[in-house]
Amino acid sequence: MKTDIDIKDDVYRAVAGSALVTEINGVVSKTIRPANSANEDVVISVLASQNTEIQQAYVNVNVYVPDLDIPYHVNGETVVQKEENTKRLRVLCNIAKELFALIIGDTYRITLNSQSILASNTGEEHIINNKLLYQNY
Template identity: 40%
Template structure:
């Protein structure tokens, strides 16, 4: 049987050997991001995994990017750094395109969105990765 740790390890090994790791100013992490990070970080985490001969699960790949400060109507405000978010998305998505492994698993990107983290003045790209493990 496979675990959520297995899918995090798979995604980590792919991203660690891709252009993504060198492109971010911070690091690549499993499950949790360092406290108070102000850098660009990639965090991989998992939702629960089914049990059985075919296991399905969802993993998240979150790419954090600090907001930029701009003046709007004479007031400094934080806005998403869409230029940087787009550049990192252009690296992450190809690295995580649909894959099939001889180790009896496959995954694909099911959706992508961006979330705001107003408490830390950052936004993050969220990629939902659907996994299927074949244990027969």
């Protein structure tokens, strides 16, 4: 049986050597996102781990993508509004989908369970939430 830390390490190794890391301009973390980061960062966290014959865990790999400043002209004034960076989200979603389609390690496999795009609580970025199924056999 693997600990949550072992599982994070396996996912980290898969992400660290991937096209996702070369595409983002931030860091990959197994703990938290750097404070006040305005970069495209990746954060890995284990959601739940079950100790059955084949150990299963769900792992989030969240990719943070800063929003764009979009100027609008309203009543003769320019107002700047944050909007999702659809182009970057699309690129990073596709890279993550390809990366997590199937990863096979010595004693484990990782597959993409679901992928969604969420607005962050800060209103400054959107998050690509990649929910992975990790199976240790």
